[in-house]
Amino acid sequence: MAELPEKLGLLKKYAKKVYEIKVSRIVAEVEVGDIPRIVEELIKSLGKESLYLTTLVATDLPEQGIIRLDYFLSVLPEKKVVVLRAAVPREDPRAPSLLNILPGVFSAECEVYDLMGVVFEGNPHLRRGFFVPVEVAEKGIHPLKKDVKV
Amino acid sequence: MARTKIVEVPMALEIPVGPQHPALHEPLLIKLYVEGEVVTKVEVNTGYNHRGIEKLCERNNFYRNIFLCGRVCGICNTVHANCYVRAVEAILDVDPPPRAKYLRVLAMELERVHSHMLINAVMAEVLGYDTLFMTIMRDREAVMKAKEIVTGARVLADYMMVGGVRRDIDEVKKDRLLKLLDKIEERVRYYRKVFEDDPTIFKRLVDVGRLSPADIVSHSLVGPVARGSDVGTDVRFEDPHEAYPEIPVMKLIKRDEGDSWARMMVRWDEALVSIEASRYVLQHLPQGNAVPDERKLPRRFPPGEAFTRAEAPRGELTYYVLSDGKPTPYRVKIRTPSFNNIINGAFAFVGACIADVPAILVSFDPCISCMERVVVVDPETGSKRKLSLRELATRGVSR
Amino acid sequence: MVHSFLREVLRNLIRRPATIEYPKKETPVEPDFRGRHYPDLTKCIGCSLCALECPSNVITMKPIPKELADAAPPANRRRIYPSIRYFGCIFCYRCVTVCPVRAYVVSNEYRLASDKPLFSDELSLSTLRRRKGVGAQ
Numbered sequence: 001m002a003e004l005p006e007k008l009g010l011l012k013k014y015a016k017k018v019y020e021i022k023v024s025r026i027v028a029e030v031e032v033g034d035i036p037r038i039v040e041e042l043i044k045s046l047g048k049e050s051l052y053l054t055t056l057v058a059t060d061l062p063e064q065g066i067i068r069l070d071y072f073l074s075v076l077p078e079k080k081v082v083v084l085r086a087a088v089p090r091e092d093p094r095a096p097s098l099l100n101i102l103p104g105v106f107s108a109e110c111e112v113y114d115l116m117g118v119v120f121e122g123n124p125h126l127r128r129g130f131f132v133p134v135e136v137a138e139k140g141i142h143p144l145k146k147d148v149k150v
Numbered sequence: 151m152a153r154t155k156i157v158e159v160p161m162a163l164e165i166p167v168g169p170q171h172p173a174l175h176e177p178l179l180i181k182l183y184v185e186g187e188v189v190t191k192v193e194v195n196t197g198y199n200h201r202g203i204e205k206l207c208e209r210n211n212f213y214r215n216i217f218l219c220g221r222v223c224g225i226c227n228t229v230h231a232n233c234y235v236r237a238v239e240a241i242l243d244v245d246p247p248p249r250a251k252y253l254r255v256l257a258m259e260l261e262r263v264h265s266h267m268l269i270n271a272v273m274a275e276v277l278g279y280d281t282l283f284m285t286i287m288r289d290r291e292a293v294m295k296a297k298e299i300v301t302g303a304r305v306l307a308d309y310m311m312v313g314g315v316r317r318d319i320d321e322v323k324k325d326r327l328l329k330l331l332d333k334i335e336e337r338v339r340y341y342r343k344v345f346e347d348d349p350t351i352f353k354r355l356v357d358v359g360r361l362s363p364a365d366i367v368s369h370s371l372v373g374p375v376a377r378g379s380d381v382g383t384d385v386r387f388e389d390p391h392e393a394y395p396e397i398p399v400m401k402l403i404k405r406d407e408g409d410s411w412a413r414m415m416v417r418w419d420e421a422l423v424s425i426e427a428s429r430y431v432l433q434h435l436p437q438g439n440a441v442p443d444e445r446k447l448p449r450r451f452p453p454g455e456a457f458t459r460a461e462a463p464r465g466e467l468t469y470y471v472l473s474d475g476k477p478t479p480y481r482v483k484i485r486t487p488s489f490n491n492i493i494n495g496a497f498a499f500v501g502a503c504i505a506d507v508p509a510i511l512v513s514f515d516p517c518i519s520c521m522e523r524v525v526v527v528d529p530e531t532g533s534k535r536k537l538s539l540r541e542l543a544t545r546g547v548s549r
Numbered sequence: 550m551v552h553s554f555l556r557e558v559l560r561n562l563i564r565r566p567a568t569i570e571y572p573k574k575e576t577p578v579e580p581d582f583r584g585r586h587y588p589d590l591t592k593c594i595g596c597s598l599c600a601l602e603c604p605s606n607v608i609t610m611k612p613i614p615k616e617l618a619d620a621a622p623p624a625n626r627r628r629i630y631p632s633i634r635y636f637g638c639i640f641c642y643r644c645v646t647v648c649p650v651r652a653y654v655v656s657n658e659y660r661l662a663s664d665k666p667l668f669s670d671e672l673s674l675s676t677l678r679r680r681k682g683v684g685a686q
Contacts, residue, residue, distance in 0.1 A: 022240035022456040023389075049363050049381065052370045054459075055468045055485040072457065072468070076367070076381075079388040081457070104370025107493035108485075115204075144205060210604070217604040217641045281558055288567045302583045308641040316646065317581070344554055444646040 014038055025081050032086035032095050039101050050076045056108035058116040060146045067093050097122035117142035187503045192496040207482040212238055225265045226462040228257045231310040233460040237471040238312055240456035250314035250440040251393040256431045257309050259424040264293040265463035266417040269515050276508045277354050289337040296330045299323050313442035324432050335425045342418040355411035359498050359510035369494045372487050373465020378413035380406040385461040399426045410513035464515045488517040582657040583640045587672040588631050591680050592652035595625040599644035607637035620677040633669040
């Protein structure tokens, strides 16, 4: 169990587990439905110019039956990257969208929808064919899933 | 599901910029809805350059991926390879020798110089200032020669390897590099003065595309775009890696004007800092062996994950590598700076005149090949012909 | 200042052009530029590591022709040799660095434009021919 820095202490009430991955990034496993509230509270306590979403990684884990979403948030005053790790079920991958809180997640959510199939509720701009060529999108497959052969 | 076309306000005219366009170097479609001369809505359409790198990475073993990831972008190829190699080294718990770290910094900083010269030359070209474009490109050849001396090739330097670099430099090369750096620095200082004083550039770039710090951070814009608006974020200082903490001449460059001119000036200042850093590296190279024996590198990879960041010339580049014990990675995620800057940055065009659109776009430093590298290995599907509409600029923007 | 850039323009008018008139003049290339490379078959042991490690999959292992097979080292049990298809090669030199016996010969030859596909076979087999004493074809 790693220690959360003081300013991010409010993550403690949402985090089920806290640990560290390389290179010294603190990971907090949370419920996917809590993520908008966590980000809002972080912005309120740290300020609007201190937090942005660096990367949104979706990993397909067919053995565990989930798609794991990692929200990498860069906290500028602390110079640290904090990871919010959540999982959505593979059969019905839905997650709340952060578009109204952090407009910078637009590109990340559109890409994850197009390539992995996770539907972000509240984001009206999701569409197939954003990155994936039309021929693949028309077949209805999400290319980055493990069971898809392209 | 494709969205249908919405009915426009009657006086709006739709102007496509791209995908084939002389102002853009790579295919990208920006649809501008204008009323008179002022842009009211923007739509950005991507997907012309898909190459399927993330899925390909899962098929190659970790070492072949170094060469693949170095080819995501031609201009920032050393930084991509470096970020990936550092992620793999983190999984393997390998620390390269100090001489290798210094040489890596040398290659990356030389690349930063030539990339910034390129984008400033493109900005001059886009403004119509062709003479300046040609002279900057002529002087950029000296930087390419320096890269050739260090890495063995002018553009695609396959220089990074797990545990060090792939070739070393000796005293003769060091002297040649120092002489070349002197020549380059004199020319870069001259061009910086041109960009500061020239009235053409002044009129076209100042007060164009002004962005506030709150906008930049909430839209996740990175790199010189952020540093030109007083947001002091630079991964070389936030995430100390390689030999950067040991180089005292590195400075964080930021400006507070927030317009296109400030962004280009940040790039010139960074180029000067990079030249000084390269000189420091050459004069203070530690002794030792920098080249690992590639035949003895580990074949078995322990399960683990790593998230590394690097400062590409365009901004913050992140790599996420997940290994599950096999010789091939389970997941590689590349998030390039142009991905954020171009797609999320479309709000900057609203309210500008049509003639300002190339100036703003080039000041964001678009590297379209960096932006699209996910999935599909199908060789026939190179370009899209069908375009579907999307509302982009109607999201709430604080002005 | 407009007149200071004008000075630069006028100076450029007097300077000789920056263009190198290739092919009348040679382009200055470093001696260790990553150019055309080929395996020296008197050293190659046929382990196929270069073919496995090539990022572009352009190296194929082919059987050595019977008349030259005895000139290959005895460690090359399967009597195969790598053949590089230069048109697909990215010149990363992974094959050069991963070879266990350092069998690759490197050069800085960059003039590889041709209208027919280029392979390394002839260069490699000529090393065996030279060992046998047969004249290079």
